[in-house]
Amino acid sequence: MPGTFDAVLKRVAGDPARAGIADLVCLLAVEGAERQAQLFRLADAIRAREMGDAVHLRGVLEFSSYCQADCYYCGLRASNSGAKRYRLRPEAIFEQAKRGATLGLGTIVLQSGEDPWYDRNTLSRLIARIARETPLAITLSLGERSYADLQAFREAGAHRYLLKHETSDRRLYRRLRPARSLSRRLRLLSWLRRLGYQVGSGCIVGLPGQTLSSLAQDIKMLRDLDVEMVGAGPFIPHPATPLGTSEPGSVDLTLKVVAVTRLLVPSAHIAATTAMATLHPQGRELALQAGANVVMPNLTPIEYRRQYEIYPAKACLDETTEHCLGCLRGRIEDIGRTLGHGRGDSPKWHTGEVTGDAGQRRR
Numbered sequence: 083m084p085g086t087f088d089a090v091l092k093r094v095a096g097d098p099a100r101a102g103i104a105d106l107v108c109l110l111a112v113e114g115a116e117r118q119a120q121l122f123r124l125a126d127a128i129r130a131r132e133m134g135d136a137v138h139l140r141g142v143l144e145f146s147s148y149c150q151a152d153c154y155y156c157g158l159r160a161s162n163s164g165a166k167r168y169r170l171r172p173e174a175i176f177e178q179a180k181r182g183a184t185l186g187l188g189t190i191v192l193q194s195g196e197d198p199w200y201d202r203n204t205l206s207r208l209i210a211r212i213a214r215e216t217p218l219a220i221t222l223s224l225g226e227r228s229y230a231d232l233q234a235f236r237e238a239g240a241h242r243y244l245l246k247h248e249t250s251d252r253r254l255y256r257r258l259r260p261a262r263s264l265s266r267r268l269r270l271l272s273w274l275r276r277l278g279y280q281v282g283s284g285c286i287v288g289l290p291g292q293t294l295s296s297l298a299q300d301i302k303m304l305r306d307l308d309v310e311m312v313g314a315g316p317f318i319p320h321p322a323t324p325l326g327t328s329e330p331g332s333v334d335l336t337l338k339v340v341a342v343t344r345l346l347v348p349s350a351h352i353a354a355t356t357a358m359a360t361l362h363p364q365g366r367e368l369a370l371q372a373g374a375n376v377v378m379p380n381l382t383p384i385e386y387r388r389q390y391e392i393y394p395a396k397a398c399l400d401e402t403t404e405h406c407l408g409c410l411r412g413r414i415e416d417i418g419r420t421l422g423h424g425r426g427d428s429p430k431w432h433t434g435e436v437t438g439d440a441g442q443r444r445r
C-alpha cells in the first residue's frame with residue numbers, strides 16, 4: 083500500500099525486499115526538482131555506503147557490428163541493409179585488449195552484435211589468451227549464445243556477462259525483438275548464474291509503449307535476478323529502424339530508474355551509460371550522483387566507431403580512448419569521487435557468494 087512519497091521512499095530503502103510494484107511506480111512518478119533530488123540523494127548515500135566513492139572504468143571493445151537479431155530499436159539490426167559492418171580479427175581484438183590494460187583499465191568488455199562468425203573455439207582461445215597474458219577482468223556482451231558456448235567461455239576465463247533483459251513487458255518484448263522471447267532471455271540469465279558468471283542485466287528506458295509499471299517490473303526483475311551489474315540507459319531513436327521517428331527516452335526518468343535500482347539492488351555495479359551522455363552533456367555525472375558507480379569508456383579503434391551505430395550521435399565518437407580517460411578522470415574528480423583501481427569485481431565475488439571457479443556458485 084503506497085502512501086506519501088516520503089513514506090514510500092523511506093520504506094523501500096529500509097526494506098527493499100518488500101517493495102511492491104505500486105511503491106516503485108510511486109517513486110518513478112515523482113515530479114518536482116526537490117523531491118527528485120531527495121530520491122537521488124538517498125540512492126547516492128546507499129551507493130556510498132555499499133560501494134564506496136570509487137568509480138570503476140570498463141573499457142568497451144565493440145569488435146563486430148554484424149548482428150543476426152532484428153531488434154526494432156537498434157541500428158545494428160540485421161534488416162538495416164544500410165549499416166556498414168566490420169569484424170576485428172581475434173589477433174586485433176587481443177591487441178586492443180592489451181592496449182586497454184596498458185592504459186590502466188581493469189576490465190575489458192568484449193561487445194558485439196549477435197555474430198556467429200566468432201564460433202565457440204575462436205572466442206574460447208581469445209578469452210584464454212587475454213586471461214593468460216593480461217591482468218584484465220573479462221566481461222562478455224555477445225547477446226544470446228548456446229549453453230555450451232557460455233560454458234566454454236567461462237571455462238576459458240571469462241568472468242562476467244552482460245545480457246540486458248531490455249524490457250520485462252512480455253508483449254513489448256515480442257513486438258520489439260522478433261523471433262525472440264523474454265522467457266528465453268531469462269533462461270539464458272539463469273544459465274549465466276549457474277555457470278558462475280558475475281551477471282549483468284538491465285533495460286532500455288523510454289521505449290515506445292513502455293509504462294512506469296513496466297519499468298517498475300524491470301527493476302523488480304533485477305532484484306529477483308540478484309544481478310551483480312546493471313545497465314539502464316535512455317532509448318535513442320535510430321532513423322534507419324522502425325522506431326526511427328519515436329521520441330527519445332527521458333533523462334530524468336532514466337535517473338529515477340538508476341536511483342530506484344540502487345535502492346533495490348544496493349551492492350550492484352550500476353553504469354552511468356554513454357546513452358545518458360549522448361542525451362545530456364552531464365548525463366553520466368548526473369547518473370553517478372543518482373546511484374551509479376561505473377563508466378564505460380570506448381576502446382574501439384576510432385576508424386570503426388561510426389560503424390557500430392546502435393543509435394546516432396553517440397557521445398565520444400571521435401575522441402581517443404586516452405582523451406576520454408583524461409576527461410572522465412576530471413569529471414569524476416569534479417563531483418568529488420575517485421577513480422577505481424583494479425578490476426572492480428562485485429563485492430559478492432570476494433565473499434565467495436559468486437565463485438571464481440567455473441561452473442559453481444556457493445549460496
Ligand code: 5AD
Binds near residue numbers: 155248316317319320
Ligand atoms: N537506444 C538506446 N539503447 C539501445 N540499445 C539498443 N538500441 C538502443 C537504442 N536505440 C541498447 C540495448 C542493448 C545495447 C547493446 O544497446 O539495451 O542491450
Ligand code: SF4
Binds near residue numbers: 151157158160196225
Ligand atoms: Fe543486435 Fe543487440 Fe542491436 Fe539487438 S540490440 S539488433 S541483439 S546489436
Ligand code: FES
Binds near residue numbers: 397398401406409
Ligand atoms: Fe569522452 Fe569526455 S569522456 S570526451
